[in-house]
Amino acid sequence: MxxxxxxxxxxxxxxxxxxxxxxxxxxxxxxxxxxxxxxxxxxxxxxxxxxxxxxxxxxxxxxxxxxxxxxxxxxxxLNHETSFFRDAAVLDLVVEAAQALQAEAPGRRLRIWSAGCSMGQEPYSLAMLFEEAALSRGMLMPEIIATDVSAAALARARAGRFSQFEIQRGLPVRRMVSWFDSVDGEWIVRPELARRIVFRQQNLAKDPPPAGKFDLVLCRNVLLYFAAEVRTRVFRTLRDATREGGLLVLGAGETVIGQTDAFRPSDQFRGLYLAGDARVAPFRTCAG
Structure with a gap:
């Protein structure tokens, strides 16, 4: 009780x-x-x-x-609980999926939407991973749009200022010193990383998605706070924003199964969800 x-x-x-x-x-x-x-x-x-x-x-x-x-x-x-590289294996899978999507459209810059980004740790983590992938794998740096309903959380995210406690949660020292500067007891994201992300206020329950179609949409640990009818509406918003054959990333305790027909589990990337006709394969074979 x-x-x-x-x-x-x-x-x-x-x-x-x-x-x-x-x-x-x-x-x-x-x-x-x-x-x-x-x-x-x-x-x-x-x-x-x-x-x-x-x-x-x-x-x-x-x-x-x-x-x-x-x-x-x-x-x-609002629950602003978050950390850098939260469920790191999932973020690594996102980069792998992005590489496969990029192979399907060489030269086209991918678009990624981080919905419910809180104070920015998720999109900053993605930006670090993609910057590293651009150096090691020759990937094009994607466009990253990050949104949240909270103006206060977005102000923190845009400022890119994190306490010692926040910076230590999930962020390896190597990346910390590579992408952040220590100033007066806080850690501030460097401009070359900050410029990779556009932060916007957006209410998933009411507002339309950011303009254009996205190849990957991350909406982790947000849907569980909505009533069933609102969740159905949010799934429609997420589908409207996702390119045919694009992928949706949810939190560990969330699923599309029994919730919506707009997405289905991906055969290629376990735990991610495919937008599109179930009869269409997620990606063409890239070998040869």
Missing amino acids: IQLHPQAFASTGAMGVIGALLEQRTGQQIAANRAWRVETALKPVLRANDLDTLDQLIGRLAADRNGPLAEAVVDAL
């Missing part, structure tokens, strides 16, 4: 109001296994606004549901 702090929740209606605000703004729901985090997540917002309880916060929000306070509440409730 979930226990909520009585001083934080003077009425059970507070959770409903906060949950409705989050869902209205982002399409995400506060699942039962996340409810315990609400009080902790909102404590900084309460302190910053001289509030003692969530009921007081609800009263303040009632007067201005579209102001900066509402934005701060939503941002605090």
